[in-house]
Amino acid sequence: MENEPNARGVSTSVVHAFAILDQVAAAGAEGITLAKLAGGASKARSTIHRYVTTLLHLGVLRRDDGGRLHLGVRLLTLATELLDEDNLRSAATPVLRDLGASTGETVHLGVPTGGRIVYIEKVESSHSVRLVSAIGHQVAMHCTSMGKAVLAQLPPDELDAALSQPRPAQTVHTLTERDELLADLAAIRASGISMDEEENELGVCCVGAAILDSRLRPVAAISVSGPSVRMTTERREEIAPLVLDAVRLIEQALGHRGQNAT
Known part of the structure; x- marks a missing residue:
């Protein structure tokens, strides 16, 4: 039946x-x-x-x-109850608020689900011109700072499977060629920092990093996002260490060794 x-x-x-x-x-x-x-x-x-x-x-x-x-x-209602009980969100929220206060830009926390990144927390920018996004919104992996940060930390077989999926161009800046994207992911893996330079949305730049569990697997990512007129190369370089510090604090709160443990 x-x-x-x-x-x-x-x-x-x-x-x-x-x-x-x-x-x-x-x-x-x-x-x-x-x-x-x-x-x-x-x-x-x-x-x-x-x-x-x-x-x-x-x-x-x-x-x-x-x-x-x-x-x-x-x-x-169900999602709110889940998020309220979620250890990741509870551990990350105060850190995200501090990161938002120190940068003045929009901060997101996302988790990989079904080949995409789903926002589960957001701290609004203090500027009048800010990004339009919402908790529950899904974004592509290959062209976002959070998504690329997660991809960069995947084991080779899982990364190969992920890159076998379609990678449509969201903007003229999207990296769609496999070799070009792999080179970017290698740089992200080395530095821990992922940049989205108008690759997902024109006029928007982001700085992101992955949150790793105790087995050094990517379970989430955070990003600082803002208009490209404010998120210049120099500003993104200033924000990058703040993002890494935030990731380290979240991993410590979760009891994970993480990528930034000493």
Whole structure:
């Protein structure tokens, strides 16, 4: 039966429900129609409708006035509870606030998930001109300072698998060629610092570094981001040691030896 778990104990119904949530999330602010979720097949539409009705009832989906589906507030409640209990976020938040205060720029904490970086904490810039981003936002690995910082610390086999995925150009500055990106990652690995020089968004530059666990594996990353007019090469070089100090403090708070331990 459809609702019975398979031989490995995995419920196909739960898998299908999360697949729907992934599609709705990917649709972004515009939302998605039931017909598009089902791909136009009448039988699939009947099945999808059953799942969607349940997800709407549970509050993890919502339907706007035009009938398009969006993620529901129940997910935000669950995510907030998770983040409140998360050791990484608890350890990092005071350090991120100090980093934001010392740089005046926007500071992010992100974790690698599904080949992308997901923001789980943010400290706003003190400037009137600041970045538009939000907790839960996902960004690419190959063209962001946090993503490249994580990639640089991966074992060779995992890095090779990661680089086998598509690397679309987000801007004219995005490093899409494998050899060029590998050279950049080698430099990041040597210094511990990753730079995003308008590679993900024109007019925005970032300085990032990975947070390593006790096995020296990248579990998260932080970044300081701002408009390129403020984040000049000289300013980024001034910020880089502050980012490394922040990473060291977070790793110490987590009980990790990390890359900056003495």
